[in-house]
Amino acid sequence: MVNIGIITLSASYNCGSMLQSYALKEILKQYGNVEIINFSSDASHAMYDFVPNTLMEKMILNFKCHGIVNKLIQETKSYKDFQKDFLDIRGKEYFNKDLADIAEKYDVIVVGSDQVWNVCMTDFDEAFFCNWTNKKKVAYAPSLGGHDIRDSKDKDKYTSYINKFDYLSVREKTGKECLEDITKRNVVKVLDPTLLYGDDNWLKLAEKPLINGDYIFYYSWAYCYEELKNIVKKRSMETGLPVYVIDAHKWMNYSYKNYGFKLYEKSGPEAFLSLMANAKECFVESFHGMLFAYMFKRDFWLLDTHDSYNEIDARLRELIGLLHAEDRIVTIHGKNTIDFEKPFKYRDNMELHSMREISREYINEAIGK
Known part of the structure; x- marks a missing residue:
């Protein structure tokens, strides 16, 4: 069986980030042994370590934050439980400097989805470009967010990292245009993995x-x-x-x-x-x-x-x-009157069906071989 390692925003206490992590893990299970790498960074900790440790800190925060410290504690527990029970993340946490030491565990490294290639994101880390391994590298639906790598002072460095990927895909059209321009390669536009997992x-x-x-x-x-x-x-x-x-x-x-x-x-x-x-x-x-x-x-x-x-x-x-x-x-400044009583008209979405097929074919080509 192929050993697949996923590196993504699994340390983010954000519902979308964790649910796309879960979806990708479940989708890739048919191709081998799948593990989400327990990757984090100092920036991620700075963003999400919001529960105080001492009683005095809790009292001060509770006063400042409208008495919600107990709910902060419950929130942290909810995300940690999901990491353990659904993402199967346990044990040692790895930072960028540690990843080269565990690279040999995997036959394939998959990066994505979500905004892992948004180089302006607060918790962006170069580890998401997988410069720490020479193993087979597959990008599945990374998003560049609202930023363009071509505008970065490190554009050349990031381009060299991206060109070492064996398979390239991206989540948005703007990202496809950017990556095809800097790499001179074909980049496949695929769906966020949550849309592949099944309603x-x-x-x-x-x-x-x-x-x-x-x-x-x-x-x-x-x-x-x-x-x-x-x-x-x-x-x-x-x-x-x-x-x-x-x-x-x-x-x-x-x-x-x-x-x-x-x-x-x-x-x-x-x-x-x-x-x-x-x-x-x-x-x-x-x-x-x-x-x-x-x-x-x-x-x-x-x-x-x-x-x-x-x-x-x-x-x-x-x-x-x-x-x-x-x-x-x-x-906020919408000029049209909104009819909130108007129901959403759900219909057969042929473009979504087509994109699902393209996305599955990409995964099969990149990992199924």
Whole structure:
């Protein structure tokens, strides 16, 4: 059996990052023994180590952060449990300097998906370019985020790393154009692995309803825009439905109670899946938030801070087109009246079917040989 090592954003306490990690691991199991490398970095720790250690630190943080320290602790536990139970991540944590020592364990290294090649990301690390191994290297759906490697001062170095990959793919059209330009190679555009894992498989993972009755689920990468929070608050007042949010660390600088929201006691991917799958309506501010709302066939709305469609992040804009969700965008300064009673029209998506076939063929070609 082939030994496959995946290096991705599995250390990020972010539902999308962990769920795409899980999906890729499950998809690759048919090709061999699969292991997600327990990779982390100082930058990642700085972003996600938000639970204090001493009693005094907890008291101070609890005062500053609207009394949510216990929920911060529960949130950390939820993500750690998912890493252990679903990603099979246990034991020693590896940093960039350690990776060369474990490279011999694997026959193939797969990097991706998510924004692993966003060189401007806070927790970006050159380890995601796999310069630490000479083994077979496969890129599956890495995203460059909203940035272009061609604009980086380290463009030549990154190009040399990327050209050492045996197989190249990318998640977005903009990334394909960039990589083909700098490498002079064909780069395949493939789907985020969450879209390959299968809607029914995700529904099985979504627990039974965590909330009695109808509710609105509001999921954001940060919950930092006042205007967007007020849009959801207004919709809650119109419908009489409570609004549930998750991830206590995103509310350290805001009080969810000011908007009438309810911070669910648990966080992490399992709570995310169940709250999304069983919501009456969903408001999302993230790539994977929109993906899962679509896969669960929810009535959803994408909240965005830009004035026009063309200003929206290229990653989201491309996904909106793929899902035919152009009429589900709510912007702060939107000129069109939004009919929140209008249901999303789900239909057979031939482009999505085609992209799934292309993505599976790429994996089979890159790893199945």
